[in-house]
Amino acid sequence: MKRKILTIALLGLFMLPIVALAAGDAPTVAKNAAAVKEVQTHLDYVWTLIAAALVFFMQAGFAMVEAGFTRAKNAVNIMMKNLMDFSIGSLAFWEIGFGLMFGVSKTGWLGTSGFFFSDFKPGGDPWILAFWMFQCVFAATAATIVSGAMAERTRFVSYLLYSAVISALIYPIFGSWAWGSLFHGNGWLEGLGFIDFAGSTVVHSIGGWAALAGAIVLGPRIGKYGKNGEVRAIPGHNIPLATVGVFILWLGWFGFNPGSTTAGNKDIAMIFVNTNLAAAAGSIMAMITAWIMFKKPDAGMTLNGALAGLVGITAGCANVSPTSSVIIGAIAGTLVVLSVTFIDRIHIDDPVGAVSVHGVCGAWGTLAAGLFNIDGMSAKIIMTQLTGIGTAFIWSFGCAFILFKVLDKTIGLRVSREEEMEGLDVGEHGASAYHDFQITG
């Protein structure tokens, strides 16, 4: 009897919603459109900011790669440059950079509003904050690319000044040409149809060509090139650290590329996959290329290869197929080994391969985004890509070269011979990185 009552009661409970449905109160997307939109907006925020945190973590990756590829006597200096690239970059981008890059742009050449967060009122729409955070970590990525190419011989104070200028001016102005319309601006380059989804050119080539300017103005490290022009090895002091750094950069790139949707939707899946396949193909081809050229599978080149693949896919990650990503990454991996060797042969000393990884492979990636475009390639698209690639080189290399020359002639860009040989940790920072260990060389 009791069981019968219980059964009837439960049945009644289950009948209630059916009755309610029958009465026409069914939830529909249309009825809840506002709520659905709000959830999507929240998801956009969450994904964008998680991605921003991943890209921030790339700063740790850069620090480790640079330290691993250079000598222990300069490790503190490398750490300080990386810390300051992000800190100064954050402030410079808050003050000036963001406004130049994403402010209202009447001419298509420069943003002119939004400095010091003037577009944000407390209590107002916080999307500007999320968007700024994401863009800030991108700007900092471009800035820190240069510190590797200028490692082991640059005056700290001169480097700080450069770091402020690239985050405040060089990076954002070019960025406004390619990405301004993502916010309040508009750029002449994007108006031509320039494809650079996550920044092969906007971030990596801008950084890479500035790095080239720095390495040229500085000159090579003492002892790098012999009297007869032979290239001498200056081995890095910690290959495992460099490797962990590359893994961290690879991880961070899962924020860099998919995060550039700034939206939590299904598009991020293909971007994730493209990113990973390109990195994998890049590291393998770099290893094979180095193995053929130097008879051994070289760890440093393989590491550079993974990064080359990642840089190479950054422009096209949202508009190429996974198969294309493998090809793009593979070519980047081969290209980076050839580029590193070539740049050494013309006696430009780049201790970590920043120019090759970011400059050269950034250009390749931008071109590849046009060549492998899912919706079809055309001469117009290729011309537009080449226009962006060329403009980035002229702008970044030109501005940086002038900046470094001015610094060199005024306060001095390079440390003295004695300080370089003793190590920048002692000379610039009065410290040693590995106090308990005896450092040789």
Added chain:
Amino acid sequence: MKRVEAIIKPFKLDDLKEALAEIGVSGMTVSEVKGFGRQKGHTEIYRGAEYQVDFIPKTKVTMVVAEDIVEEVCQAIIEACRTGNIGDGKIFVSDVDAVLRIRTGERDDAAI
């Protein structure tokens, strides 16, 4: 009293320590050194540039022993550390003028 200084291949250190313990030598000082004799270095390659590594890591073991056991100590070291390949190392024996134990002030034979 004699100082016996042996430069050996680093992976032979444990063998040397055990061999000396067996003949009653229980104290020694160890340092990491680099060097070469007839053993040539090797070539390494870093980012496409070849370089020569001439100085090879070795371990230097120093001990001060009574004169009457010097021969026995040297033979024990040779047996423990010989591999037959170039680079096995060398032993240097020299005079010691005085030995003092810091804790007690004991001198010479009492301090070894």
